[in-house]
Amino acid sequence: MFSFTKEQNIVDISGIKIGGQPGKYPTTLFGGFFFKGEPDFIEAKKHLEMMYKCSKKTGNPAIADFFVRKEEYIEKIIDFIIKNIPKQSPFSIDIIEPDLKIKILKALSEKNLLKRTIYNSIHVGTTEEERKALKKCSPEAAIFVAFNPKDKSPDGKIEVLENGANLLNTGLLGIAKETGIKKILVDTAAMAPGDNSGASIAAIPVIKEEYGFPTGCAIHNVVEKSKWIEDIGFSKKPVDAASNINIPLFGGDFAIYGPAKNSELVFPMVAWQDILVAEYAENYFGVEPVSSHPRRTLLK
Protein backbone atom coordinates (compact mmCIF):
# COMPACT_ATOMS: atom_id res chain seq x y z
CA MET A 1 0.00 0.00 0.00
CA PHE A 2 1.25 3.45 -0.81
CA SER A 3 0.96 7.05 0.21
CA PHE A 4 3.07 9.47 -1.76
CA THR A 5 5.10 12.34 -0.35
CA LYS A 6 4.79 14.23 -3.65
CA GLU A 7 1.59 16.28 -3.92
CA GLN A 8 -0.71 14.37 -6.25
CA ASN A 9 -2.27 16.00 -9.27
CA ILE A 10 -5.98 15.23 -9.64
CA VAL A 11 -7.31 15.92 -13.11
CA ASP A 12 -10.98 16.56 -13.73
CA ILE A 13 -11.93 15.48 -17.22
CA SER A 14 -15.57 16.31 -17.94
CA GLY A 15 -16.52 15.47 -14.37
CA ILE A 16 -14.35 12.35 -13.94
CA LYS A 17 -11.59 12.84 -11.41
CA ILE A 18 -8.42 10.81 -11.92
CA GLY A 19 -5.36 10.74 -9.67
CA GLY A 20 -4.64 11.55 -6.05
CA GLN A 21 -3.41 9.50 -3.13
CA PRO A 22 -4.30 5.79 -3.26
CA GLY A 23 -7.68 5.16 -1.70
CA LYS A 24 -9.12 8.58 -2.48
CA TYR A 25 -10.64 8.14 -5.93
CA PRO A 26 -11.73 4.87 -7.49
CA THR A 27 -9.68 3.49 -10.36
CA THR A 28 -10.87 4.84 -13.69
CA LEU A 29 -11.42 2.11 -16.27
CA PHE A 30 -10.92 2.61 -20.00
CA GLY A 31 -12.85 0.03 -22.02
CA GLY A 32 -11.87 -0.41 -25.65
CA PHE A 33 -13.98 -0.45 -28.79
CA PHE A 34 -13.33 -1.34 -32.43
CA PHE A 35 -9.95 -3.04 -32.07
CA LYS A 36 -10.42 -5.28 -35.08
CA GLY A 37 -12.24 -5.34 -38.38
CA GLU A 38 -15.18 -3.18 -39.43
CA PRO A 39 -16.68 -1.25 -36.47
CA ASP A 40 -19.81 -3.07 -35.28
CA PHE A 41 -21.92 -0.27 -33.83
CA ILE A 42 -24.77 -2.52 -32.67
CA GLU A 43 -22.41 -4.66 -30.59
CA ALA A 44 -20.57 -1.54 -29.42
CA LYS A 45 -23.79 -0.01 -28.12
CA LYS A 46 -24.50 -3.16 -26.09
CA HIS A 47 -21.00 -3.18 -24.63
CA LEU A 48 -21.13 0.53 -23.89
CA GLU A 49 -24.37 0.13 -21.95
CA MET A 50 -22.91 -2.81 -20.05
CA MET A 51 -19.77 -0.83 -19.22
CA TYR A 52 -21.75 2.14 -17.90
CA LYS A 53 -23.99 -0.21 -15.89
CA CYS A 54 -20.92 -1.76 -14.24
CA SER A 55 -19.56 1.72 -13.56
CA LYS A 56 -22.82 2.83 -11.97
CA LYS A 57 -22.89 -0.27 -9.79
CA THR A 58 -19.29 -0.11 -8.53
CA GLY A 59 -18.53 3.60 -8.65
CA ASN A 60 -15.47 3.09 -10.85
CA PRO A 61 -15.59 5.72 -13.61
CA ALA A 62 -15.80 4.29 -17.13
CA ILE A 63 -14.28 5.90 -20.20
CA ALA A 64 -14.86 4.52 -23.68
CA ASP A 65 -11.62 4.24 -25.64
CA PHE A 66 -12.26 4.24 -29.39
CA PHE A 67 -9.68 2.60 -31.61
CA VAL A 68 -9.74 4.25 -35.05
CA ARG A 69 -7.91 2.23 -37.67
CA LYS A 70 -8.96 3.84 -40.94
CA GLU A 71 -9.87 7.31 -42.17
CA GLU A 72 -13.21 6.08 -43.45
CA TYR A 73 -14.23 5.16 -39.88
CA ILE A 74 -13.65 8.64 -38.43
CA GLU A 75 -17.02 10.13 -39.27
CA LYS A 76 -18.97 7.02 -38.26
CA ILE A 77 -17.18 6.71 -34.92
CA ILE A 78 -17.64 10.38 -34.12
CA ASP A 79 -21.32 10.03 -34.98
CA PHE A 80 -21.52 7.03 -32.62
CA ILE A 81 -19.86 9.09 -29.86
CA ILE A 82 -22.29 11.95 -30.30
CA LYS A 83 -25.30 9.63 -30.17
CA ASN A 84 -24.22 7.20 -27.47
CA ILE A 85 -21.76 8.77 -25.03
CA PRO A 86 -23.66 10.76 -22.41
CA LYS A 87 -23.39 14.51 -23.01
CA GLN A 88 -20.45 16.00 -21.04
CA SER A 89 -18.88 12.55 -20.51
CA PRO A 90 -15.30 12.10 -21.69
CA PHE A 91 -14.07 9.52 -24.18
CA SER A 92 -10.66 8.67 -25.54
CA ILE A 93 -9.41 8.30 -29.07
CA ASP A 94 -6.84 5.59 -29.58
CA ILE A 95 -4.88 5.78 -32.84
CA ILE A 96 -1.47 4.60 -33.98
CA GLU A 97 -1.09 6.22 -37.41
CA PRO A 98 0.15 9.86 -37.12
CA ASP A 99 -1.73 11.10 -40.22
CA LEU A 100 -4.97 9.65 -38.94
CA LYS A 101 -4.40 11.27 -35.56
CA ILE A 102 -4.11 14.68 -37.23
CA LYS A 103 -7.29 14.10 -39.22
CA ILE A 104 -9.34 13.09 -36.21
CA LEU A 105 -8.16 16.10 -34.20
CA LYS A 106 -9.56 18.32 -36.94
CA ALA A 107 -12.81 16.35 -37.06
CA LEU A 108 -13.25 16.47 -33.27
CA SER A 109 -12.57 20.20 -33.32
CA GLU A 110 -15.23 20.75 -35.99
CA LYS A 111 -17.76 18.85 -33.87
CA ASN A 112 -16.79 20.75 -30.69
CA LEU A 113 -15.78 17.53 -28.98
CA LEU A 114 -12.22 18.38 -27.96
CA LYS A 115 -13.29 19.43 -24.44
CA ARG A 116 -14.38 15.83 -23.84
CA THR A 117 -11.47 14.18 -25.64
CA ILE A 118 -8.64 12.24 -24.06
CA TYR A 119 -5.97 11.87 -26.71
CA ASN A 120 -4.47 8.40 -26.65
CA SER A 121 -1.59 8.91 -27.08
CA ILE A 122 1.58 11.02 -27.15
CA HIS A 123 4.88 9.11 -27.31
CA VAL A 124 8.29 9.04 -29.00
CA GLY A 125 6.58 8.39 -32.34
CA THR A 126 4.63 11.66 -32.15
CA THR A 127 5.61 13.62 -35.24
CA GLU A 128 6.30 17.34 -35.70
CA GLU A 129 3.12 17.64 -37.79
CA GLU A 130 1.12 15.95 -35.05
CA ARG A 131 2.58 18.34 -32.49
CA LYS A 132 1.49 21.28 -34.63
CA ALA A 133 -2.01 19.80 -34.95
CA LEU A 134 -2.20 19.27 -31.18
CA LYS A 135 -1.25 22.89 -30.61
CA LYS A 136 -4.00 24.02 -32.96
CA CYS A 137 -6.65 21.54 -31.77
CA SER A 138 -5.76 20.82 -28.14
CA PRO A 139 -7.66 17.96 -26.54
CA GLU A 140 -8.82 18.26 -22.94
CA ALA A 141 -6.33 15.64 -21.77
CA ALA A 142 -3.78 13.24 -23.19
CA ILE A 143 -2.25 9.92 -22.29
CA PHE A 144 1.56 10.04 -22.45
CA VAL A 145 3.01 6.61 -23.16
CA ALA A 146 6.35 6.40 -21.38
CA PHE A 147 7.80 3.78 -23.72
CA ASN A 148 11.57 4.05 -23.93
CA PRO A 149 12.98 1.61 -26.49
CA LYS A 150 16.42 2.02 -24.93
CA ASP A 151 15.44 1.29 -21.36
CA LYS A 152 12.22 -0.37 -20.27
CA SER A 153 12.87 0.07 -16.54
CA PRO A 154 11.03 2.67 -14.43
CA ASP A 155 14.08 4.93 -14.80
CA GLY A 156 13.90 4.63 -18.58
CA LYS A 157 10.27 5.74 -18.45
CA ILE A 158 11.29 8.85 -16.52
CA GLU A 159 14.08 9.46 -19.05
CA VAL A 160 11.63 9.50 -21.95
CA LEU A 161 9.26 11.83 -20.08
CA GLU A 162 12.14 14.16 -19.25
CA ASN A 163 14.29 14.29 -22.37
CA GLY A 164 12.93 11.86 -24.94
CA ALA A 165 15.91 9.52 -24.48
CA ASN A 166 17.74 11.36 -27.28
CA LEU A 167 15.10 10.17 -29.72
CA LEU A 168 13.24 13.50 -29.70
CA ASN A 169 14.34 17.10 -29.34
CA THR A 170 12.38 17.26 -26.08
CA GLY A 171 10.86 14.94 -23.50
CA LEU A 172 7.22 13.90 -23.61
CA LEU A 173 6.53 16.45 -20.89
CA GLY A 174 8.10 19.06 -23.15
CA ILE A 175 5.52 18.12 -25.78
CA ALA A 176 2.77 18.64 -23.19
CA LYS A 177 4.10 22.12 -22.53
CA GLU A 178 4.55 22.92 -26.20
CA THR A 179 1.04 21.80 -27.16
CA GLY A 180 -0.67 23.33 -24.13
CA ILE A 181 -2.02 20.03 -22.82
CA LYS A 182 -2.28 20.47 -19.07
CA LYS A 183 -4.19 17.34 -18.08
CA ILE A 184 -1.56 14.64 -18.25
CA LEU A 185 -2.15 10.93 -17.73
CA VAL A 186 0.99 8.78 -17.78
CA ASP A 187 0.77 5.29 -19.27
CA THR A 188 3.74 3.25 -18.03
CA ALA A 189 3.87 1.22 -21.26
CA ALA A 190 3.28 -2.47 -20.56
CA MET A 191 5.69 -4.60 -22.54
CA ALA A 192 5.43 -8.11 -23.94
CA PRO A 193 5.81 -11.00 -21.48
CA GLY A 194 9.47 -11.45 -20.61
CA ASP A 195 10.42 -8.01 -21.95
CA ASN A 196 10.50 -6.26 -18.57
CA SER A 197 6.70 -6.32 -18.50
CA GLY A 198 6.67 -6.02 -14.69
CA ALA A 199 8.38 -2.63 -14.98
CA SER A 200 5.13 -1.07 -16.13
CA ILE A 201 3.65 -1.89 -12.73
CA ALA A 202 6.81 -1.05 -10.77
CA ALA A 203 6.95 2.31 -12.57
CA ILE A 204 3.53 3.42 -11.28
CA PRO A 205 4.63 4.40 -7.76
CA VAL A 206 7.97 5.67 -9.11
CA ILE A 207 6.27 8.08 -11.49
CA LYS A 208 3.62 9.16 -9.01
CA GLU A 209 6.28 9.89 -6.43
CA GLU A 210 8.44 11.73 -8.96
CA TYR A 211 5.76 13.87 -10.61
CA GLY A 212 2.38 13.30 -8.94
CA PHE A 213 0.71 12.68 -12.30
CA PRO A 214 -2.23 10.29 -12.58
CA THR A 215 -0.63 7.06 -13.74
CA GLY A 216 -1.79 3.71 -15.08
CA CYS A 217 -1.27 1.30 -17.95
CA ALA A 218 -2.72 -1.45 -20.11
CA ILE A 219 -1.27 -4.31 -18.10
CA HIS A 220 -3.84 -6.72 -19.57
CA ASN A 221 -1.84 -6.62 -22.82
CA VAL A 222 0.81 -8.73 -21.12
CA VAL A 223 -1.78 -11.44 -20.45
CA GLU A 224 -3.12 -11.13 -23.96
CA LYS A 225 0.32 -12.09 -25.29
CA SER A 226 0.95 -14.86 -22.74
CA LYS A 227 0.33 -17.82 -25.02
CA TRP A 228 0.82 -20.42 -22.29
CA ILE A 229 -2.44 -19.38 -20.60
CA GLU A 230 -4.39 -20.60 -23.60
CA ASP A 231 -3.40 -24.16 -22.67
CA ILE A 232 -5.15 -23.96 -19.31
CA GLY A 233 -8.90 -24.26 -19.76
CA PHE A 234 -10.92 -21.09 -19.59
CA SER A 235 -8.35 -19.14 -17.57
CA LYS A 236 -7.30 -16.49 -20.11
CA LYS A 237 -10.22 -14.10 -19.71
CA PRO A 238 -10.29 -14.06 -15.91
CA VAL A 239 -6.50 -13.75 -15.72
CA ASP A 240 -6.67 -10.90 -18.24
CA ALA A 241 -9.28 -9.12 -16.12
CA ALA A 242 -7.50 -9.87 -12.85
CA SER A 243 -4.24 -8.39 -14.08
CA ASN A 244 -5.84 -4.95 -13.74
CA ILE A 245 -5.89 -5.13 -9.95
CA ASN A 246 -2.12 -4.66 -10.00
CA ILE A 247 -2.73 -1.04 -10.92
CA PRO A 248 -4.60 0.11 -7.77
CA LEU A 249 -2.45 -2.24 -5.70
CA PHE A 250 0.64 -0.30 -6.81
CA GLY A 251 -1.00 3.07 -6.27
CA GLY A 252 -2.16 3.64 -9.85
CA ASP A 253 -5.16 5.62 -11.02
CA PHE A 254 -6.42 4.14 -14.26
CA ALA A 255 -6.46 0.88 -16.18
CA ILE A 256 -6.83 0.53 -19.92
CA TYR A 257 -8.38 -2.91 -19.64
CA GLY A 258 -8.91 -3.98 -23.23
CA PRO A 259 -12.24 -4.83 -24.89
CA ALA A 260 -15.23 -3.21 -23.16
CA LYS A 261 -17.07 -6.51 -23.50
CA ASN A 262 -14.95 -7.69 -20.53
CA SER A 263 -16.49 -5.04 -18.25
CA GLU A 264 -18.50 -7.48 -16.13
CA LEU A 265 -15.29 -9.23 -15.14
CA VAL A 266 -13.04 -6.21 -14.81
CA PHE A 267 -15.19 -3.74 -12.85
CA PRO A 268 -15.95 -6.00 -9.84
CA MET A 269 -12.32 -7.15 -9.61
CA VAL A 270 -10.95 -3.62 -9.64
CA ALA A 271 -13.69 -2.37 -7.31
CA TRP A 272 -12.80 -5.16 -4.88
CA GLN A 273 -9.13 -4.13 -4.98
CA ASP A 274 -10.06 -0.46 -4.62
CA ILE A 275 -11.99 -1.31 -1.45
CA LEU A 276 -8.99 -3.12 -0.04
CA VAL A 277 -6.63 -0.25 -0.81
CA ALA A 278 -9.08 2.34 0.52
CA GLU A 279 -9.57 0.48 3.79
CA TYR A 280 -5.85 0.39 4.45
CA ALA A 281 -5.24 3.92 3.17
CA GLU A 282 -7.92 5.35 5.45
CA ASN A 283 -6.89 3.37 8.52
CA TYR A 284 -3.17 3.90 8.11
CA PHE A 285 -2.79 7.18 6.22
CA GLY A 286 -6.12 8.85 6.96
CA VAL A 287 -7.08 9.12 3.29
CA GLU A 288 -10.86 9.28 3.05
CA PRO A 289 -12.44 7.85 -0.07
CA VAL A 290 -14.85 10.06 -2.01
CA SER A 291 -18.58 9.29 -1.79
CA SER A 292 -18.58 7.56 -5.20
CA HIS A 293 -15.77 5.17 -4.18
CA PRO A 294 -16.68 1.45 -4.16
CA ARG A 295 -15.87 1.42 -0.47
CA ARG A 296 -18.73 3.84 0.02
CA THR A 297 -21.12 2.55 -2.65
CA LEU A 298 -20.71 -1.20 -2.15
CA LEU A 299 -20.04 -1.52 1.59
CA LYS A 300 -23.21 -0.10 3.13
Added chain:
Amino acid sequence: MKPETTVIGSYPVKYDNIDLMKSYFEEKEVSWNKYVDDAVNDMVNAGIDIVSSGQTKDPFVHIFMRNIGGCRIRDRAEVVGKVEYKGPITLDEIKYVKSIVPKNTKLVGLITGPYTLAKSCVDLFYNDCKKLSFDLADVLAKEAKNLERYVDLISVDEPFFSVDYPAYAHDLLEKIFDDIKIQKRLHVCGDVSSIVPELLEMPVNILSHEFKASPNLFDSFKEYDLSKNICLGSVRSDDKRVESVEEISRHLKKGIDIFGEKIVQLSPDCGLRMMPRSSAFQKLANLVRAGEKIYG
Protein backbone atom coordinates in the same frame (compact mmCIF):
# COMPACT_ATOMS: atom_id res chain seq x y z
CA MET B 1 54.56 3.14 -43.58
CA LYS B 2 51.13 4.32 -44.66
CA PRO B 3 48.90 5.24 -41.69
CA GLU B 4 45.53 3.54 -41.39
CA THR B 5 42.38 5.60 -41.62
CA THR B 6 40.00 5.27 -38.72
CA VAL B 7 37.33 7.02 -36.68
CA ILE B 8 37.14 8.24 -33.12
CA GLY B 9 33.73 6.79 -32.45
CA SER B 10 30.27 8.15 -33.04
CA TYR B 11 28.49 8.63 -36.35
CA PRO B 12 25.29 10.57 -37.19
CA VAL B 13 22.00 8.74 -36.73
CA LYS B 14 18.42 9.55 -37.64
CA TYR B 15 15.95 7.44 -35.72
CA ASP B 16 12.72 6.16 -37.21
CA ASN B 17 10.61 6.86 -34.13
CA ILE B 18 7.39 5.71 -35.74
CA ASP B 19 8.99 2.36 -36.44
CA LEU B 20 10.26 2.18 -32.84
CA MET B 21 6.74 2.87 -31.58
CA LYS B 22 5.30 0.24 -33.89
CA SER B 23 7.53 -2.31 -32.24
CA TYR B 24 5.85 -1.32 -28.96
CA PHE B 25 2.32 -1.50 -30.29
CA GLU B 26 3.04 -4.82 -31.98
CA GLU B 27 4.99 -6.05 -28.95
CA LYS B 28 8.05 -6.90 -31.01
CA GLU B 29 11.64 -6.64 -29.92
CA VAL B 30 13.29 -3.35 -30.84
CA SER B 31 16.28 -3.77 -33.15
CA TRP B 32 18.97 -1.11 -33.47
CA ASN B 33 20.91 -3.01 -36.13
CA LYS B 34 19.71 -0.89 -39.02
CA TYR B 35 21.30 2.20 -37.44
CA VAL B 36 24.56 0.30 -36.94
CA ASP B 37 24.32 -0.86 -40.57
CA ASP B 38 23.96 2.72 -41.81
CA ALA B 39 26.95 3.97 -39.82
CA VAL B 40 29.26 1.04 -40.52
CA ASN B 41 28.38 0.86 -44.20
CA ASP B 42 29.17 4.55 -44.57
CA MET B 43 32.57 4.07 -42.93
CA VAL B 44 33.34 1.05 -45.10
CA ASN B 45 32.12 2.76 -48.28
CA ALA B 46 34.22 5.82 -47.48
CA GLY B 47 37.25 3.51 -47.42
CA ILE B 48 38.02 3.66 -43.69
CA ASP B 49 40.45 0.91 -42.60
CA ILE B 50 39.47 0.63 -38.92
CA VAL B 51 35.75 1.15 -38.28
CA SER B 52 33.72 1.52 -35.09
CA SER B 53 30.11 0.58 -34.32
CA GLY B 54 29.17 4.23 -34.76
CA GLN B 55 27.74 4.50 -31.23
CA THR B 56 24.32 5.12 -32.73
CA LYS B 57 22.01 3.87 -30.00
CA ASP B 58 23.12 6.28 -27.31
CA PRO B 59 25.55 9.14 -26.76
CA PHE B 60 28.96 7.98 -25.53
CA VAL B 61 28.31 8.52 -21.82
CA HIS B 62 24.85 6.92 -21.81
CA ILE B 63 26.04 3.78 -23.62
CA PHE B 64 28.05 2.89 -20.53
CA MET B 65 26.04 4.43 -17.70
CA ARG B 66 22.88 2.68 -18.89
CA ASN B 67 24.56 -0.69 -18.49
CA ILE B 68 26.65 -0.39 -15.35
CA GLY B 69 25.30 -1.54 -11.99
CA GLY B 70 24.68 1.28 -9.52
CA CYS B 71 23.97 3.72 -12.35
CA ARG B 72 20.75 4.85 -13.95
CA ILE B 73 19.62 7.37 -16.52
CA ARG B 74 16.73 9.66 -15.79
CA ASP B 75 17.02 13.25 -16.96
CA ARG B 76 20.79 12.75 -16.68
CA ALA B 77 23.06 9.83 -15.94
CA GLU B 78 23.12 9.25 -12.19
CA VAL B 79 25.16 7.11 -9.84
CA VAL B 80 22.85 5.80 -7.10
CA GLY B 81 24.83 2.88 -5.68
CA LYS B 82 28.17 1.12 -5.77
CA VAL B 83 29.33 0.89 -9.35
CA GLU B 84 29.48 -2.73 -10.49
CA TYR B 85 30.01 -4.73 -13.63
CA LYS B 86 26.69 -6.24 -14.77
CA GLY B 87 27.89 -7.88 -17.97
CA PRO B 88 29.21 -6.96 -21.42
CA ILE B 89 28.20 -3.47 -22.53
CA THR B 90 29.18 -3.05 -26.18
CA LEU B 91 30.18 -6.61 -27.00
CA ASP B 92 27.00 -7.69 -28.81
CA GLU B 93 27.14 -4.63 -31.01
CA ILE B 94 30.81 -5.13 -31.89
CA LYS B 95 30.12 -8.80 -32.71
CA TYR B 96 27.35 -7.62 -35.00
CA VAL B 97 29.69 -5.12 -36.67
CA LYS B 98 32.22 -7.90 -37.21
CA SER B 99 29.53 -9.95 -38.93
CA ILE B 100 28.69 -7.23 -41.46
CA VAL B 101 32.06 -5.75 -42.46
CA PRO B 102 34.37 -7.11 -45.17
CA LYS B 103 37.01 -9.52 -43.82
CA ASN B 104 39.92 -7.08 -44.27
CA THR B 105 38.20 -4.29 -42.33
CA LYS B 106 39.59 -3.78 -38.85
CA LEU B 107 37.55 -2.81 -35.78
CA VAL B 108 38.09 -0.35 -32.98
CA GLY B 109 36.42 -1.06 -29.64
CA LEU B 110 35.34 2.15 -27.94
CA ILE B 111 35.37 2.79 -24.24
CA THR B 112 34.32 6.06 -22.69
CA GLY B 113 36.89 6.78 -20.02
CA PRO B 114 36.11 6.49 -16.31
CA TYR B 115 37.00 10.08 -15.52
CA THR B 116 34.74 11.41 -18.24
CA LEU B 117 31.92 9.14 -17.06
CA ALA B 118 32.41 10.26 -13.46
CA LYS B 119 32.47 13.95 -14.42
CA SER B 120 29.44 13.63 -16.70
CA CYS B 121 27.04 12.08 -14.24
CA VAL B 122 25.22 13.17 -11.13
CA ASP B 123 26.96 11.35 -8.29
CA LEU B 124 24.35 10.64 -5.61
CA PHE B 125 26.36 7.90 -3.90
CA TYR B 126 30.15 8.36 -3.75
CA ASN B 127 30.55 12.12 -3.45
CA ASP B 128 34.15 11.32 -4.35
CA CYS B 129 35.15 11.65 -7.98
CA LYS B 130 38.39 9.70 -7.56
CA LYS B 131 36.78 6.71 -5.90
CA LEU B 132 33.96 6.70 -8.43
CA SER B 133 36.45 6.93 -11.30
CA PHE B 134 38.45 3.95 -10.04
CA ASP B 135 35.33 1.82 -9.54
CA LEU B 136 34.27 2.73 -13.07
CA ALA B 137 37.76 1.83 -14.31
CA ASP B 138 37.34 -1.64 -12.77
CA VAL B 139 34.14 -2.12 -14.76
CA LEU B 140 35.67 -0.77 -17.96
CA ALA B 141 38.69 -3.08 -17.60
CA LYS B 142 36.28 -6.02 -17.83
CA GLU B 143 34.65 -4.49 -20.87
CA ALA B 144 38.05 -3.98 -22.51
CA LYS B 145 38.88 -7.63 -21.86
CA ASN B 146 35.55 -8.66 -23.44
CA LEU B 147 36.30 -6.60 -26.52
CA GLU B 148 39.91 -7.69 -26.94
CA ARG B 149 39.01 -10.92 -28.74
CA TYR B 150 36.90 -9.17 -31.34
CA VAL B 151 38.68 -5.90 -32.16
CA ASP B 152 42.08 -4.78 -33.42
CA LEU B 153 42.37 -1.71 -31.25
CA ILE B 154 40.79 -0.43 -28.05
CA SER B 155 40.34 3.30 -27.74
CA VAL B 156 39.56 5.05 -24.48
CA ASP B 157 37.86 8.39 -24.91
CA GLU B 158 38.65 10.90 -22.13
CA PRO B 159 37.63 14.39 -23.26
CA PHE B 160 37.53 15.61 -19.64
CA PHE B 161 41.31 15.25 -19.39
CA SER B 162 41.64 18.42 -21.48
CA VAL B 163 39.52 20.55 -19.16
CA ASP B 164 40.25 19.13 -15.71
CA TYR B 165 43.20 16.75 -15.72
CA PRO B 166 43.29 14.54 -12.61
CA ALA B 167 46.58 13.56 -10.96
CA TYR B 168 45.47 9.92 -11.08
CA ALA B 169 44.76 9.85 -14.84
CA HIS B 170 47.65 7.48 -15.57
CA ASP B 171 46.50 5.00 -12.91
CA LEU B 172 42.96 4.95 -14.34
CA LEU B 173 44.26 4.09 -17.78
CA GLU B 174 46.61 1.49 -16.35
CA LYS B 175 43.71 -0.18 -14.59
CA ILE B 176 41.78 -0.49 -17.84
CA PHE B 177 44.69 -1.53 -20.07
CA ASP B 178 46.79 -3.59 -17.67
CA ASP B 179 45.73 -6.93 -19.12
CA ILE B 180 45.18 -5.85 -22.73
CA LYS B 181 47.58 -7.16 -25.36
CA ILE B 182 46.24 -5.49 -28.52
CA GLN B 183 46.83 -1.89 -29.62
CA LYS B 184 45.70 0.73 -27.10
CA ARG B 185 44.70 4.29 -27.93
CA LEU B 186 43.82 7.27 -25.77
CA HIS B 187 41.67 9.95 -27.36
CA VAL B 188 41.50 13.33 -25.69
CA CYS B 189 39.85 16.09 -27.65
CA GLY B 190 40.06 19.76 -26.82
CA ASP B 191 43.20 21.74 -26.13
CA VAL B 192 45.67 19.33 -24.50
CA SER B 193 48.68 21.65 -24.85
CA SER B 194 49.08 21.95 -21.06
CA ILE B 195 49.21 18.19 -20.44
CA VAL B 196 51.40 16.91 -23.27
CA PRO B 197 54.14 15.53 -20.96
CA GLU B 198 51.54 13.60 -18.96
CA LEU B 199 49.92 12.25 -22.11
CA LEU B 200 53.27 11.01 -23.37
CA GLU B 201 53.56 8.88 -20.22
CA MET B 202 50.20 7.18 -20.65
CA PRO B 203 50.14 3.35 -20.86
CA VAL B 204 48.95 3.36 -24.48
CA ASN B 205 50.51 2.91 -27.91
CA ILE B 206 48.65 5.71 -29.67
CA LEU B 207 47.61 9.22 -28.68
CA SER B 208 44.69 10.74 -30.55
CA HIS B 209 43.95 14.48 -30.55
CA GLU B 210 42.11 17.11 -32.53
CA PHE B 211 44.96 18.60 -34.50
CA LYS B 212 42.64 20.08 -37.12
CA ALA B 213 40.55 22.24 -34.76
CA SER B 214 43.54 22.96 -32.49
CA PRO B 215 46.57 23.32 -34.79
CA ASN B 216 48.49 24.88 -31.90
CA LEU B 217 48.92 21.30 -30.68
CA PHE B 218 51.56 20.76 -33.36
CA ASP B 219 53.76 23.29 -31.59
CA SER B 220 52.98 21.86 -28.17
CA PHE B 221 54.04 18.35 -29.17
CA LYS B 222 57.09 19.62 -31.10
CA GLU B 223 58.78 20.49 -27.82
CA TYR B 224 58.95 16.87 -26.65
CA ASP B 225 60.57 13.62 -27.70
CA LEU B 226 57.74 11.61 -29.02
CA SER B 227 57.47 8.23 -27.35
CA LYS B 228 54.01 7.45 -28.67
CA ASN B 229 52.43 6.89 -32.03
CA ILE B 230 49.93 9.45 -33.21
CA CYS B 231 46.37 9.30 -34.51
CA LEU B 232 46.20 12.59 -36.36
CA GLY B 233 42.83 14.38 -36.15
CA SER B 234 42.55 15.75 -39.67
CA VAL B 235 38.95 16.85 -40.28
CA ARG B 236 36.82 18.85 -37.88
CA SER B 237 33.97 17.24 -36.01
CA ASP B 238 32.39 20.53 -34.94
CA ASP B 239 31.97 22.10 -38.38
CA LYS B 240 29.76 20.63 -41.06
CA ARG B 241 31.83 22.22 -43.82
CA VAL B 242 33.55 19.40 -45.66
CA GLU B 243 37.29 19.92 -45.93
CA SER B 244 38.65 19.40 -49.43
CA VAL B 245 41.23 16.72 -50.22
CA GLU B 246 43.76 19.50 -50.82
CA GLU B 247 43.08 21.11 -47.44
CA ILE B 248 43.41 17.79 -45.63
CA SER B 249 46.57 17.00 -47.60
CA ARG B 250 48.17 20.25 -46.45
CA HIS B 251 47.25 19.32 -42.88
CA LEU B 252 48.80 15.87 -43.25
CA LYS B 253 52.02 17.37 -44.60
CA LYS B 254 52.18 19.61 -41.55
CA GLY B 255 51.66 16.56 -39.35
CA ILE B 256 54.42 14.66 -41.14
CA ASP B 257 56.79 17.61 -40.56
CA ILE B 258 56.23 17.30 -36.83
CA PHE B 259 55.59 13.61 -36.25
CA GLY B 260 57.07 11.85 -39.29
CA GLU B 261 56.56 8.10 -39.10
CA LYS B 262 54.95 8.34 -35.72
CA ILE B 263 51.65 9.04 -37.48
CA VAL B 264 50.01 5.61 -37.61
CA GLN B 265 46.37 6.63 -37.92
CA LEU B 266 44.40 9.39 -39.65
CA SER B 267 40.99 10.23 -38.26
CA PRO B 268 38.44 12.97 -37.73
CA ASP B 269 39.14 15.22 -34.74
CA CYS B 270 36.44 13.52 -32.69
CA GLY B 271 33.14 11.63 -33.04
CA LEU B 272 30.96 12.80 -35.92
CA ARG B 273 27.57 12.33 -34.25
CA MET B 274 26.64 16.01 -34.47
CA MET B 275 27.34 16.30 -38.20
CA PRO B 276 24.76 15.86 -40.96
CA ARG B 277 25.24 12.34 -42.29
CA SER B 278 26.19 13.54 -45.78
CA SER B 279 28.93 15.79 -44.33
CA ALA B 280 30.21 13.01 -42.10
CA PHE B 281 30.47 10.60 -45.02
CA GLN B 282 32.20 13.12 -47.26
CA LYS B 283 34.66 14.09 -44.55
CA LEU B 284 35.64 10.43 -44.17
CA ALA B 285 35.86 9.91 -47.93
CA ASN B 286 38.07 12.99 -48.35
CA LEU B 287 40.23 11.92 -45.43
CA VAL B 288 40.83 8.57 -47.14
CA ARG B 289 41.61 10.26 -50.48
CA ALA B 290 44.00 12.72 -48.86
CA GLY B 291 45.77 9.85 -47.12
CA GLU B 292 46.17 8.07 -50.47
CA LYS B 293 47.39 11.25 -52.12
CA ILE B 294 50.08 11.88 -49.50
CA TYR B 295 51.13 8.35 -48.67
CA GLY B 296 50.32 6.65 -51.97
